[in-house]
Amino acid sequence: xxxxxxxxxxxxxxxxxxxxxxxxxxxxxxxxxxxxxxxxxxxxxxxxxxxxxxxxxxxxxxxxxxx
Amino acid sequence: xxxxxxxxxxxxxxxxxxxxxxxxxxxxxxxxxxxxxxxxxxxxxxxxxxxxxxxxxxxxxxxxxxxxxxxxxxxxxxxxxxxxxxxxxxxxxxxxxxxxxxxxxxxxxxxxxxxxxxxxxxxxxxxxxxxxxxxxxxxxxxxxxxxxxxxxxxxxxxxxxxxxxxxxxxxxxxxxxxxxxxxxxxxxxxxxxxxxxxxxxxxxxxxxxxxxxxxxxxxxxxxxxxxxxxxxxxxxxxxxxxxxxxxxxx
Numbered sequence: 001x002x003x004x005x006x007x008x009x010x011x012x013x014x015x016x017x018x019x020x021x022x023x024x025x026x027x028x029x030x031x032x033x034x035x036x037x038x039x040x041x042x043x044x045x046x047x048x049x050x051x052x053x054x055x056x057x058x059x060x061x062x063x064x065x066x067x
Numbered sequence: 068x069x070x071x072x073x074x075x076x077x078x079x080x081x082x083x084x085x086x087x088x089x090x091x092x093x094x095x096x097x098x099x100x101x102x103x104x105x106x107x108x109x110x111x112x113x114x115x116x117x118x119x120x121x122x123x124x125x126x127x128x129x130x131x132x133x134x135x136x137x138x139x140x141x142x143x144x145x146x147x148x149x150x151x152x153x154x155x156x157x158x159x160x161x162x163x164x165x166x167x168x169x170x171x172x173x174x175x176x177x178x179x180x181x182x183x184x185x186x187x188x189x190x191x192x193x194x195x196x197x198x199x200x201x202x203x204x205x206x207x208x209x210x211x212x213x214x215x216x217x218x219x220x221x222x223x224x225x226x227x228x229x230x231x232x233x234x235x236x237x238x239x240x241x242x243x244x245x246x247x248x249x250x251x252x253x254x255x256x257x258x259x260x261x262x263x264x265x266x267x268x269x270x271x272x273x274x275x276x277x278x279x280x281x282x283x284x285x286x287x288x289x290x291x292x293x294x295x296x297x298x299x300x301x302x303x304x305x306x307x308x309x310x311x312x313x314x315x316x317x
Contacts, residue, residue, distance in 0.1 A: 003068060014088030014281075014288040020248065037087070055072040056248045059092035060083050065072035 002050025003066040004042050010062035011039040017054035017063060023047045026054060077102040081125050088288020090278040091119055093245045094187055095126055097255045098158070101262055102129060111154040114143040116163040119194045120187055123158045137168025144180045154265055156183040161202040162192040165227045169201075172231060172273075179236025179270040183261045186227060186273070189280040190299060197283030201225045204302055209283070224302060228275040232309040238270035240309040244277040244300065246292045257307065263317050270311075277303065 004026070011033065017040055018026045025048060029041035040062075042048065050067035077099025083092040102108045111129040115121050117136035124131035134142040139157040147155045157164075164172050164186045175182065191209055192198040199209040199216055202224050206215040216224075232240040239261055243254035254276055261272035277299050279291035286294060 001068065007074075010082045012087035016088060016288055016292070019289045050071065052072045053248050056251055057093070059085070059088060059090050059096075061074050061078065061092065061096050063072070064070060064074075066068040067071045 001067075002048045003045055004048055004054060005064040005066065006040050006042070007062045007064065008033045008039040010060045011037060012060055012062075013037040013039055014059065016057045016059065020053045020057045022051060022053065023049060075099040075103050077108050077128055079126055079128050083126060084122050085119060086282040088279065088281045088291065089119070090245045091187060093251060094185065094254070094276050094278065095123060095158075097245075097251070097258050098156070098185065099127060101255065101259045102127075104259070105262055105266070107154050107262070107266070110152070111156065112143075112146055112150075114139040114146070114155065114157045116157070116159045116168070118160040118163050118192070120158050120160045120163065121194075137163050137166070138171065139163065140168065140171040140175045140180075140182065140184060143182045143184075144175060147180065147182050151181075154183070154262065156185060156262070156265075158185050159187070160193065161186060161188040161190065161227075162195075162200045165201045165225050169225075169227070172227060173234070176231045176234040176237040176271045176273065179238070181265055181268050181270060183265045183272045184274070185258065185261070186275040187278045188227075188275055188299075188303070189278040190224070191280050191283050193280045193283055197280070202227075204298060207298075226303050228273060228308050229304055231271075231273050236271050237273055237309060238311045239264045239272040239307075239314045241273075241307045242275045242277070242303060242305050244295065244305065246277070246279075246295050260314070260317070264314055267313075267317060269313050275303075
């Protein structure tokens with residue numbers, strides 16, 4: 001059981017995490033943050049394996065990973 | 068559940084002001100994590116230059132000094148000589164350290180100054196609007212080389228780590244990249260080594276990190292990483308360019 005938590009106020013929706021995720025469970029959401037970026041969401045938390053590749057490539061340190 | 072990845076104590080709560088997808092943030096995270104792991108946050112003074120890297124004082128939780136364009140190493144060396152027990156690092160872009168600040172990079176290495184310098188190389192002047200830098204690749208289009216860099220009139224790109232590695236005072240020189248998770252982890256190891264070299268007082272440590280500038284390159288963040296891999300990595304020599312015997316035994 002693993003979980004990713006996107007810190008939406010840090011996210012700039014660049015999409016590097018979407019490309020890095022091996023399970024392809026990250027996507028651009030439909031809610032914007034204060035800066036107007038439509039932030040990343042995890043579509044299927046159950047499938048997350050906690051590899052933290054998304055957090056490793058995130059240039060805004062906007063992803064927390066729990067395992 | 069246990070938190071296995073989160074924001075480092077080496078970073079402040081301020082969100083990075085860089086463009087979406089800019090890998091400046093990745094490199095700053097790596098430095099912040101290294102400061103935390105080595106337990107030197109309170110004992111470190113960073114020196115920020117001019118350019119996008121100049122914002123770094125807002126993002127690191129260690130002390131910071133702002134320097135004039137290209138002079139971060141000169142300022143850092145002054146602080147190190149006055150306060151030799153502090154860890155000093157400079158965080159500079161290629162338009163700073165490889166252009167107006169080249170002489171400081173060369174002479175800091177020649178004198179074996181005991182500081183750590185991190186160079187962020189994205190082959191362009193980012194903050195000022197994407198002008199050609201000394202590190203711009205041959206044929207690369209920028210706002211001041213709209214037909215591509217012509218080596219007949221503007222010369223060849225400077226591979227600063229190779230220059231610095233030739234000087235005896237530089238004891239650790241590495242050229243790394245942050246284009247993939249594997250390379251990001253290698254970059255962190257190189258940055259950590261560069262700080263350990265300073266902690267041991269061995270000499271000048273220099274790490275060049277290849278970075279992207281999606282906004283001024285005019286391509287998406289994901290494509291920028293691919294562009295970096297295909298175009299920059301063959302031109303700039305990668306890996307640990309110089310590791311002296313003393314550094315190996317650290």
